[in-house]
Amino acid sequence: MKKLFLNLVIFTSLVLEASSVTVYVSQDQVFSEPILKDFERETGIEVNAIYDSEESKSTGIMNRLLAEKNNPHADVYWANEPIRAEVLKLKGVLAPYKSVNSDGIASVFKEKNNYWCGFSARIRLFIVHKDAVDKPSSIFDYTDEKFAKKAVIANPLFGTTTTHISALFTVLKDADKFLQKLKKNKVAISTSNGESADFVASKKYDFALVDSDDAMSRLKQSRDVEVIYPDQEEGALGVFVVPNAVMLIKKAPHLDNAKKLIDYLLSKETERKLAYAQCEQIPLHEGVKTPNNLKPIKELKVMDVDYEEVAKKLIEIQPYLREWINQ
Amino acid sequence: MKTEVKFAIFVYVLVFFIAVLPVIFMFKDAFLNIFGDGFSLVEFFSTKSVLLGLKNSLFLSITVATITTVIGTVFAVLFTKTDFYLSRIFVFLLVIPLLLPPYIIALGWIDVVGVNGIFSQFLFGFGGSAFILSSIYLPIPLLFSIFFLKQINPNLENVALLSSSFLSVIKHITIPLITPYIWLSFSIVFILTFGEYSVANTLRFYVFPLEVFTLFSAFYDFNGAVVMTLPMLVVSFFVLFLINRSSKKISYRHTNNINVITFTKREQIFFSIVGFIFISFSVILPLVSMFITIESFENFYIALLKAYEPLKRSFIFAFFSSLLLSFMGILSGYIIVSKVRFYKFLDLSIIFLFILPSAILAIALVLFWNGKYVDFVYTSPLIIIFGYFSKYLLFSTKIVENKILQLEKNIIDAGKIFGANWFEVLVYIIIPSSKNMFFTIFMISFIFSMKESTITSLVYPAGYDTLPIYILTQMANSQPEVIASLCVILMLSILIPFSMLIYLFKKGKL
Numbered sequence: 001m002k003k004l005f006l007n008l009v010i011f012t013s014l015v016l017e018a019s020s021v022t023v024y025v026s027q028d029q030v031f032s033e034p035i036l037k038d039f040e041r042e043t044g045i046e047v048n049a050i051y052d053s054e055e056s057k058s059t060g061i062m063n064r065l066l067a068e069k070n071n072p073h074a075d076v077y078w079a080n081e082p083i084r085a086e087v088l089k090l091k092g093v094l095a096p097y098k099s100v101n102s103d104g105i106a107s108v109f110k111e112k113n114n115y116w117c118g119f120s121a122r123i124r125l126f127i128v129h130k131d132a133v134d135k136p137s138s139i140f141d142y143t144d145e146k147f148a149k150k151a152v153i154a155n156p157l158f159g160t161t162t163t164h165i166s167a168l169f170t171v172l173k174d175a176d177k178f179l180q181k182l183k184k185n186k187v188a189i190s191t192s193n194g195e196s197a198d199f200v201a202s203k204k205y206d207f208a209l210v211d212s213d214d215a216m217s218r219l220k221q222s223r224d225v226e227v228i229y230p231d232q233e234e235g236a237l238g239v240f241v242v243p244n245a246v247m248l249i250k251k252a253p254h255l256d257n258a259k260k261l262i263d264y265l266l267s268k269e270t271e272r273k274l275a276y277a278q279c280e281q282i283p284l285h286e287g288v289k290t291p292n293n294l295k296p297i298k299e300l301k302v303m304d305v306d307y308e309e310v311a312k313k314l315i316e317i318q319p320y321l322r323e324w325i326n327q
Numbered sequence: 328m329k330t331e332v333k334f335a336i337f338v339y340v341l342v343f344f345i346a347v348l349p350v351i352f353m354f355k356d357a358f359l360n361i362f363g364d365g366f367s368l369v370e371f372f373s374t375k376s377v378l379l380g381l382k383n384s385l386f387l388s389i390t391v392a393t394i395t396t397v398i399g400t401v402f403a404v405l406f407t408k409t410d411f412y413l414s415r416i417f418v419f420l421l422v423i424p425l426l427l428p429p430y431i432i433a434l435g436w437i438d439v440v441g442v443n444g445i446f447s448q449f450l451f452g453f454g455g456s457a458f459i460l461s462s463i464y465l466p467i468p469l470l471f472s473i474f475f476l477k478q479i480n481p482n483l484e485n486v487a488l489l490s491s492s493f494l495s496v497i498k499h500i501t502i503p504l505i506t507p508y509i510w511l512s513f514s515i516v517f518i519l520t521f522g523e524y525s526v527a528n529t530l531r532f533y534v535f536p537l538e539v540f541t542l543f544s545a546f547y548d549f550n551g552a553v554v555m556t557l558p559m560l561v562v563s564f565f566v567l568f569l570i571n572r573s574s575k576k577i578s579y580r581h582t583n584n585i586n587v588i589t590f591t592k593r594e595q596i597f598f599s600i601v602g603f604i605f606i607s608f609s610v611i612l613p614l615v616s617m618f619i620t621i622e623s624f625e626n627f628y629i630a631l632l633k634a635y636e637p638l639k640r641s642f643i644f645a646f647f648s649s650l651l652l653s654f655m656g657i658l659s660g661y662i663i664v665s666k667v668r669f670y671k672f673l674d675l676s677i678i679f680l681f682i683l684p685s686a687i688l689a690i691a692l693v694l695f696w697n698g699k700y701v702d703f704v705y706t707s708p709l710i711i712i713f714g715y716f717s718k719y720l721l722f723s724t725k726i727v728e729n730k731i732l733q734l735e736k737n738i739i740d741a742g743k744i745f746g747a748n749w750f751e752v753l754v755y756i757i758i759p760s761s762k763n764m765f766f767t768i769f770m771i772s773f774i775f776s777m778k779e780s781t782i783t784s785l786v787y788p789a790g791y792d793t794l795p796i797y798i799l800t801q802m803a804n805s806q807p808e809v810i811a812s813l814c815v816i817l818m819l820s821i822l823i824p825f826s827m828l829i830y831l832f833k834k835g836k837l
Contacts, residue, residue: 022789028803048789053780053799059544060784063686066547067693071702073789087547157545191528194803202441318546326376326533 656723
C-alpha cells in the first residue's frame with residue numbers, strides 16, 4: 001500500500017513536471033501574457049510565468065536569474081532587449097539552442113552560437129510635438145544649438161537608452177564627445193522612455209528619443225505628436241533596432257517544453273500577433289503581415305551593430321555613464 | 328533548563344535560520360569577493376554621487392520624519408483627547424496612503440499636478456518627494472501616538488488639571504509620557520524614508536538608495552550593492568541607538584480610561600475645516616484622480632475579475648505572515664524585556680533586518696533558500712512569508728516591548744511569587760492584561776504584508792503573484808482605468824477587513 005502511494009506521488013509529480021514550463025518575462029505583461037496563454041491553449045503545456053515590473057526598471061528578473069544560477073527554476077527567459085541576454089551569456093546562465101523557427105531571422109539579430117535569438121523588434125525613434133518649429137532628423141540634432149533646452153532623453157543608466165548609447169560607443173569614435181555636447185546643449189534627462197514620451201505629448205519638450213512602443217501608444221492617445229525615424233539619409237547611422245530576445249536557461253528543469261516555447265515565440269505567428277498588438281513591434285521574419293502604419297524592417301535603414309560588442313561596451317562604459325549623469 | 332531559555336532558543340533559532348543566516352552568507356560572499364585587488368572602501372564611498380545621495384537622503388529623511396511626527400502627534404491628540412466628531416473618519420482617510428505601494432502614490436500625484444502644471448516645479452524634486460513621503464508615512468506616528476495616548480494613566484492628567492489648563496497638561500504631562508513612542512515612530516519613518524527610492528526616483532530627486540539600486544539593477548553588481556548598503560545601516564543603527572537610549576528613561580502605567588475634553592460647536596467646525604483642507608491636499612486629491620480615471624463601474628468590475636486570484640493570494644500570505652509575526656513578535660518582545668540570555672542578539676538582528684534595503688534582503692533569501700536541500704522554501708509561498716517575517720518583525724516586537732513595559736510590574740511580580748513560570752506569566756498575565764496588543768500587531772503586520780512589493784517581486788514563485796505585484800507588472804502600457812481600478816481594489820481589500828475587524832473588536836466579538 002505504502003509502495004503504491006509512493007509510486008502514485010512520483011507518477012503525479014512526473015506528469016505535472018512534464019506538462020509545464022517556467023518562463024521569466026521582461027516584456028510588458030500586457031503584451032506577453034496573451035501570447036503565453038495562446039501557447040498554453042495550443043500545446044496543453046501549462047505556462048508558469050514571472051513578469052518584470054517598471055518599478056524595478058525591468059531588472060528584477062535579471063537579478064533573479066543571476067541569483068538562481070546554481071539552482072535554476074526558469075526554463076526560458078523572454079527579454080525585451082538582447083543586451084541582457086549577452087550579460088547572462090557572459091555570466092554562464094544560458095545554454096545554446098537553435099530553434100527551427102530562427103532560420104528566417106537575419107543573423108544580425110541572433111547570437112552566433114545560438115545562446116539567444118531575436119524576434120519582434122522595437123526601434124528607437126523620435127517622438128516629436130507637432131507644434132515644434134524645427135524637427136529633428138538625426139540623433140546628432142540633440143547637440144544642435146537650435147534644439148538647446150528643447151529635447152529630452154531617458155536616463156542612460158537604465159533600459160534601452162543604455163543599450164542605444166552603448167551601441168553608439170561601438171560605432172562612433174567620439175561618442176563621449178557626443179554625450180558631453182548633450183549636456184552642453186541642456187538636454188533634459190527623464191527617468192524612463194515613457195516619461196520622455198509624456199513630456200513631449202504635454203509639450204514640455206519638442207522631441208525625445210524613445211522606443212517605438214512608447215511612441216505608438218502616445219500617438220494613439222494624442223493627435224499632437226508624430227514620429228520620425230532618425231538617420232535615414234544616405235551615409236547616416238540608421239535606426240537602432242531593439243529586438244526581443246528569447247533564450248534557454250542552462251540546466252532548465254523542463255528542457256523539452258522550454259524548446260517548444262522558444263520555437264513558438266520565434267514563429268511568424270507570434271511576430272504577427274505582436275505587430276498587431278498595441279505595442280506594434282516590427283517582425284524580423286520576412287513576409288509577416290503588419291499594420292499599415294508600421295514600416296517593415298527591410299524598408300528601414302538599420303544601424304549596423306554587433307550586440308555582443310554592444311553588451312561588452314555597456315559594461316565598460318557604465319562607470320563613465322554614472323559619472324556623466326551626475327555631472 | 329529554564330522555561331524562558333527554552334523559548335528563547337526556539338525564537339533565536341527561528342530568526343537566525345529564516346533571515347539572519349541568509350544575510351550573513353550574502354555579506355560574507357560580497358566582502359570576500361569585493362575586497363580583492365586594489366579595492367578601496369574610502370574611494371568607493373567618496374565619489375561625488377555617493378556623497379550627494381547621502382546628503383539628500385539624510386535631509387529628506389529628517390524632513391519627512393519631523394513633519395510626520397509633529398503632524399501625526401498633533402492629530403493624535405486631537406483625535407484621542409477631544410470629542411472631535413470627525414475623528415474616526417479623519418483617521419480612516421489619513422491611513423489610506425499607507426495602504427498603497429509608494430510608487431503608485433507618486434504616479435497618482437503626477438497625474439494630478441501634470442508634468443507641465445503650475446505645481447510641477449515643486450512636485451519634481453525635494454519638495455514633492457518630501458510631501459508625498461510625508462503623506463504616505465504620516466499614519467505611522469499617528470497610529471502609534473493614538474494607540475499609546477489611550478494607555479496613559481488618567482490620574483496623572485487629572486492631578487495636573489487641578490492647577491493647569493488642558494493644553495498645558497497635554498504639553499507637560501501627556502506628550503512627555505508618550506515621548507518614547509514618538510521617537511520610535513520618528514525612527515521608523517526616518518528609516519523607511521532613508522531606504523525608499525521609488526518616489527524620489529519618479530520625482531527625479533537623487534537619493535542614496537538609488538546608488539544601491541543602480542549597482543544592483545544597472546550593473547548587476549550584487550557585491551557592490553551589498554557593500555553600498557553600509558552607510559544606510561550605520562545611519563539607521565545610529566538613529567535607533569539614540570531612540571533606544573531615550574526610551575529607557577520613561578516609566579509606564581496601565582489604564583483603560585481616557586481623559587477627553589469637550590469641544591464647543593465653533594471649535595468642532597474650526598477643526599473640521601482645518602482637517603478637511605489638510606486631508607484634501609494630502610490624501611483626497613490623488614484618490615479622486617484615481618476614481619475619475621476608473622470612469623465606469625464596468626471597468627472596475629473587469630479589473631476585479633482580473634484581480635481575484637492575486638487578491639486571494641495576497642490575503643492568504645498576509646494572513647499567515649501576520650499570524651507568524653504576531654506570535655513571534657510577542658515572544659521576541661517578551662524575551663527582550665525579560666532580558667533573557669543573548670536577548671541583545673535578537674534585538675540587533677530584528678533591527679538589522681528591518682533597516683536592510685528590501686531588495687538586498689530579498690536577494691539574500693533567494694541565494695540561501697534556493698540551495699540544494701532547502702529549495703522547497705524558494706519554490707513555495709513560504710519564501711514570501713519568510714520575506715515579510717524578516718522585514719516586519721521589528722514592528723510587532725517593539726509594540727510588544729513597549730506594551731509590556733507599560734504593565735504594572737507588581738502584577739507580574741505577584742504572578743511569579745505564586746509560582747508562575749516565565750511562559751505562564753506571558754499567557755496568564757501579560758496577554759490578558761493587554762487584549763488589544765495581539766489585535767494591533769496583527770493589523771499592522773497585515774497592512775504591511777498586504778502592500779509589500781519589493782521583496783515579493785524578487786522572491787515569489789511562478790504563479791504566486793500578489794495583488795501589488797500584479798498591479799506593478801500590469802502598469803507598463805496597461806489601460807489607465809485598469810490600473811486605477813486595481814489600486815482602488817488593493818486599498819479596499821485592506822480597508823474593508825480592517826474596518827470590520829475594528830468594529831468586531833470594539834463590540835467585544837473578537
